[in-house]
Amino acid sequence: MGRNQKSADSFAGLPISSVENQRETLLTWYANACRDLPWRGSTDPYPIWISEIMLQQTQVKTVIPYYHRWLAEFPTIETLATADLQQVLLVWQGLGYYSRARNLHKAAQQIIQDYGGIFPDQLSDVLALPGIGRTTAGGILSAAFNQPVPILDGNVKRILARLVALSVPPAKATKKLWQLSESLLDPEHPGTFNQALMDLGATICTPKNPDCCHCPWQSHCQAYNLGIASKLPMREASTPLPxxxxxxxxxxxxxxxxxxxxxxxxxxxxxxxxxxxxxxxxxxxxxxxxxxxxxxxxxxxxxxxxxxxxxxxxxxxxxxxxxxxxxxxxxxxxxxxxxxxxxxxxxxxxxxxxxxxxxxxxxxxxxxxxxxx
Structure with a gap:
């Protein structure tokens, strides 16, 4: 019995045998329902990195034209690194959260300086680049290098919170949710699995009115079985914005x-x-x-x-x-x-x-x- 399966069993309360079944059902669903997105099908880490950064805080339909425009202007890490920051910001204009563009520029220069212009393939090196956190690193390394590195973006947090009927807001259970994401991750097909998770959250396990009838994990989902899927994840008490x-x-x-x-x-x-x-x-x-x-x-x-x-x-x-x-x-x-x-x-x-x-x-x-x- 592997460490991952023990972790999933102890936290999620799921039978050990269900982990393999969940992986298989999710990948089967994804093979038939995956979205045709321009950064998929490539193992080049540069466009994957760009897409991962753009998708932080921004919806796919908004990102796609910016993604095409960015790669037309900066087709390689080197062209990005040598570009003027004002031109980088101009190409990014309208996408918001401009620190992402500044960090892409800095990171490209760091990759040129420290890695000879080749995107690093070690988790510690990727995490050391400006603007890249654990989820973004997992998205890049799993998609570009097929490395079994988990992710935990907003979509995945929502899926996992419902899967185990999490009784606290996700922010109060971050460590456990990371453990669960790592436990469920398919070690043979981590890139495809992570993409499938993100698609599941974007198209089925949505924030409002989740489409449980078409969810490949319906039988495994404790929130669905309890009839509370639309009420989870629990939310932190919010204060009015200044x-x-x-x-x-x-x-x-x-x-x-x-x-x-x-x-x-x-x-x-x-x-x-x-x-x-x-x-x-x-x-x-x-x-x-x-x-x-x-x-x-x-x-x-x-x-x-x-x-x-x-x-x-x-x-x-x-x-x-x-x-x-x-x-x-x-x-x-x-x-x-x-x-x-x-x-x-x-x-x-x-x-x-x-x-x-x-x-x-x-x-x-x-x-x-x-x-x-």
């Missing part, structure tokens, strides 16, 4: 250029360009906020004009409302006091710079105004 209201300036000069600034490389939206502004303080008007922020950030005086647009946007840990106004540069030479770089650009040139998603809505509103004039 809400920030931001005054934003679209500053024009006499040459009909707009002033944009580049955020510091580290931190939220690092390295991206934006329209300057800042948080509205209590008892402060939008206009007063914008004037103050521009004075503090750029060292210039402006006149605040008409509103352009109001944009609501949610990040993972907070949400923002951007109240955007046209402004006119009055005096002073702009200085990069709280950013890495500033530029005057025309509306026609602005697509050359990577912007956060909320700012692209501002650009769209400016273009609509121009078309109406």
């Amino acid at each position: 809400h920030k209201i931001i005054g934003v300036a679209v500053i024009w000069n006499n040459q009909e250029q707009i002033l944009i600034d580049r955020r510091p490389a580290q931190g939220l939206l690092g390295g991206l360009w934006e329209f300057p502004g800042g948080k509205i303080e209590p008892d402060e008007t939008v206009a007063d906020c914008i004037k103050r922020e521009i004075r503090e950030e750029l060292g210039i005086e402006i006149e605040v004009g008409d509103r352009v647009i109001t944009v609501d946007h949610a990040y993972s840990h907070f949400r923002v409302t951007l109240i955007v106004h046209h402004c006119r540069h009055l005096s002073g030479v702009p200085q990069a006091l709280e950013c890495d770089e500033i530029r005057w650009v025309t509306l026609e040139e602005i697509d050359q710079f990577p912007f956060p998603k909320a700012n692209t809505q501002i650009i769209g509103a400016l273009r609509q105004e121009t078309e109406r004039m």
